């Protein structure tokens with residue numbers, strides 16, 4: 269290296285603080301503001317990356333370089349943009365982010381794990397009503413005897429994300445969903461913050477284990493292959509809005525906010541989470557994207573969070589009503605609140621021009637810009653992005669690997685909650701016999717991979733059908749599980765006469781909610797859409813039946829319960845439908861416990877464990893068990 273080429277910031281042997289300082293002191297305002305700018309893939313080109321010094325690119329929900337794009341196609345996209353960034357004066361690498369919220373869900377053939385609502389049910393809860401005392405970690409083993417399941421899911425997800433050349437995921441969502449009418453309730457592990465806290469174990473799975481010598485609050489991402497930067501979201505109180513209305517107002521006093529919605533952020537920070545995403549929602553009428561007390565005062569100053577804070581998609585635009593009504597105010601309020609990186613995602617020249625104007629005119633102090641850039645650079649340095657900015661194909665075989673699908677299958681098994689097993693306790697229906705003459709499989713969700721994956725799968729809203737990605741439907745899992753002599757008859761929505769006339773040994777009915785995401789999932793009645801209820805009535809009125817409900821949350825089931833012999837909550841299991849039949853047919857026992865209260869009627873809502881008016885159909889923590897069948 270000649271003297272002219274040597275810059276301290278490029279030397280990985282230099283202390284992190286020295287590298288940051290050395291780079292910062294050389295950066296122009298344009299280069300600094302570029303680092304704070306995250307743009308969507310569709311408006312990103314190598315030239316844009318170079319010209320505007322763009323620090324980050326994302327794929328929004330369903331934003332893929334091509335339908336069913338391969339790992340190589342993804343890597344070429346990411347590397348192409350990265351080369352644009354590396355060809356700038358200072359060669360600061362950009363960081364590409366994507367929502368991998370239940371596996372690498374935008375990507376064809378990725379392993380799709382159960383959504384968080386199912387993972388929250390995998391805990392082997394022992395009702396130890398101890399106060400949370402001592403180190404926050406100590407108390408969670410009571411709540412989550414299986415924390416390493418979610419950590420292993422994080423490890424597998426990180427490998428599949430890196431297989432496509434991407435180093436950053438907008439996960440985990442650590443919302444504490446307090447009302448199932450919220451369209452994003454399935455992205456929340458539980459109504460109980462202690463379960464959500466336990467599930468932050470996914471962060472060391474994604475990022476790697478924080479070394480004991482690491483500075484508390486500092487971001488940590490292992491530079492070993494196959495780890496990604498994570499993002500705890502959405503700060504703060506996203507799951508507490510009135511009636512679960514998405515992006516709406518969380519009305520609760522400070523004590524309640526800190527007791528319910530804050531604890532998992534403490535765990536995330538202690539585990540070295542690299543980034544935190546701000547919530548669209550408001551707290552007592554104040555937009556979180558404009559809340560300096562909570563973003564800077566609490567998260568950065570009190571909790572000493574040293575990673576970077578990122579806005580949500582057009583999050584600063586939505587500070588005003590209507591959105592973008594006063595963009596300059598949005599920029600000033602959002603950046604001023606302490607947001608470091610703005611997920612613009614499209615009108616990036618407006619953002620850059622406006623922020624530049626406000627800094628040059630001392631409306632936003634340079635110290636705020638420097639704080640933001642320092643945090644962004646800290647994450648990029650610590651995760652080794654400067655040393656390894658370009659991806660290769662070495663992890664491509666991890667995408668949808670058999671090992672990961674087996675892990676997902678295990679997670680599905682453990683997420684199932686058995687709510688009823690036989691019309692009398694001493695005559696259980698489950699586990700079902702594999703050898704059984706002729707059986708019926710019915711329902712809109714029995715042979716529909718898209719339905720069993722739910723939203724945030726291949727597209728933002730999710731897609732019905734079996735042609736969107738690779739996986740195993742519940743029907744095909746049944747066919748491969750039963751004895752070869754057992755005849756499996758599939759009829760999506762049979763009438764009662766068909767059922768009666770066929771004299772089936774038993775029936776499996778799989779019904780539930782269609783895929784949805786965010787506001788499109790907000791729902792005040794929570795009924796299972798037709799023909800689900802009529803399929804239940806036609807089948808269960810004529811033959812012994814087990815109903816498997818595929819849903820992102822508890823749904824109205826009480827009116828049908830008496831006519832059902834056995835009832836299983838399967839949540840949104842993802843691509844590995846075999847996990848459902850593993851338990852239905854006794855290869856494994858049912859062990860899952862409700863992480864969400866199952867209401868009787870929606871007019872009880874919101875109703876969470878501990879509430880004075882608590883009167884559930886199935887209480888929080890409930891779940892019947894079965895023993896594996898001795899084969």
Ligand SMILES: O=[N+]([O-])c1ccc(O[C@@H]2O[C@@H](CO)[C@H](O)[C@H](S[C@@H]3O[C@H](CO)[C@@H](O)[C@H](O)[C@H]3O)[C@@H]2O)cc1
Pocket residue numbers: 326327328329330367438501580581728786
């Ligand atoms: O056409 N419309 O009707 C429509 C409506 C709303 C839209 O708004 C946008 O839709 C999605 C489509 O990409 C975006 O992902 C976000 S959501 C946001 O995105 C982040 C990045 O993906 C995630 O990490 C966050 O967790 C999530 O809250 C936004 O709501 C877009 C289109």
